[in-house]
Amino acid sequence: MMAELEPLLDITDVQRFLDAEFPQVAEDYQILEIAPKRLKLRLVPSAKHLRPGGTVSGPTLFSIADCAVYLAIIAHVGEEALAVTTGASIDFMRKPAADADLICDVELLKLGRGLVVGDAAITSAGQPGLVARATLTYSRPRK
């Protein structure tokens, strides 16, 4: 457990992992920061992420949270890690702007041998308050 408190991988490592393993979404995301138990991810919304009314879709907010927590786990446990999303809850609180970056701040609340719980707070750049907050749980299968 102690070894997992500090990240094993840096931004370059994790961005490379993302590009290799998830080529379909990698171009959407940029890792801004990795710190003990934490990771910060950015998404610049494009046409496919938008919805009528000049906002970003709910599934886009879910996706950035899921991706950011997963990358935080990889950063702390290593690329060969297996982690399967088992559950998520999300509250949508404010409408993000269509033309502003989304920033997702993840904190790993628990990084156990079996269960991982990550908190994801999403803001729309230049706007006060959270646009959404999610909690995601992952299971790490035994070898």
Add this chain to the structure above:
Amino acid sequence: MMAELEPLLDITDVQRFLDAEFPQVAEDYQILEIAPKRLKLRLVPSAKHLRPGGTVSGPTLFSIADCAVYLAIIAHVGEEALAVTTGASIDFMRKPAADADLICDVELLKLGRGLVVGDAAITSAGQPGLVARATLTYSRPRK
């Protein structure tokens, strides 16, 4: 309230609404059934929905649940309805097959003037058990 127990719109109406309002995702989804408080939606997974290991991504499962509950509300309240997703929780239980249709069965558990709660049960065609189950809440703003 009584008027809302029966759907106002049929499959053709709701599919047309989907095509017009959500052109970016409309081609992914086909409405299979509309009944009192219920709607059934199908997604045929394509490359963009897949993940390594021959499965469908978690965000795709979230998306079909969100879309299906939203369309169920439209079917029962009408096209001019305003309904904003305020929260969601989802449990991922079994790995869907990459090459099988996803079927999402929605039941509106509550269709109030302010709050709507929809249940979404997702199966992967030809596979026993649910692949995921979600509950979504929507707020209907006052005029």
Add this chain to the structure above:
Amino acid sequence: MMAELEPLLDITDVQRFLDAEFPQVAEDYQILEIAPKRLKLRLVPSAKHLRPGGTVSGPTLFSIADCAVYLAIIAHVGEEALAVTTGASIDFMRKPAADADLICDVELLKLGRGLVVGDAAITSAGQPGLVARATLTYSRPRK
């Protein structure tokens, strides 16, 4: 897995387990039915469960859901089972009557070696519609 589809214990067994292990709450609950993957539990609200306005408290609704899913696991896996609640989500939809029985219908959506997911639908006797719906997840530790 096959062996777990049918309940191992009957109502008398599970009620006795409840009385022995949870004496503090056992008198509140009565098991009404056990069937494959299912269990039905009743609570007769007393003063400690009530809130101003003639209704039952939210924590009481959470408690019956948690208890009912746990007992459903015990009924299917046996008394020696270890199962730890890891997460829950609940939607409160209608106000239960203070003087009506609460009935909680559980379905085990997944009964895996590691993860269990149970659905709990709560009604207030004599009132149409669900008063609450919860999903609870449990982890079964490896021996």
Add this chain to the structure above:
Amino acid sequence: MMAELEPLLDITDVQRFLDAEFPQVAEDYQILEIAPKRLKLRLVPSAKHLRPGGTVSGPTLFSIADCAVYLAIIAHVGEEALAVTTGASIDFMRKPAADADLICDVELLKLGRGLVVGDAAITSAGQPGLVARATLTYSRPRK
């Protein structure tokens, strides 16, 4: 909205409200702190809160989170406020000690005219890491 950023009531006011309105549970709880958007609540576990294995029950953790968010709303909006719990999600992460105080730190993430979202982080005194984390949503009915 601006008027709601600062608490309207202090610890004495809110403790008095708790004693008057919820006499059944008031003796369990002590308000430790009220600050802008925040409230801190303590519970000293007694026999009724415990479970086999020397720990505090899941419903007790749910209850302190629900109570603390509700009191935070009252502190910021006033005693005459109406706020109904509409949903909650909670992750249980570590086993609280039976003989240590539970501390619940609430932050109101959104305090809207219709919807309130509160975050509740629960610790067991003297133990590192959260024992549970919950998000609760409340609806404020229009007059």
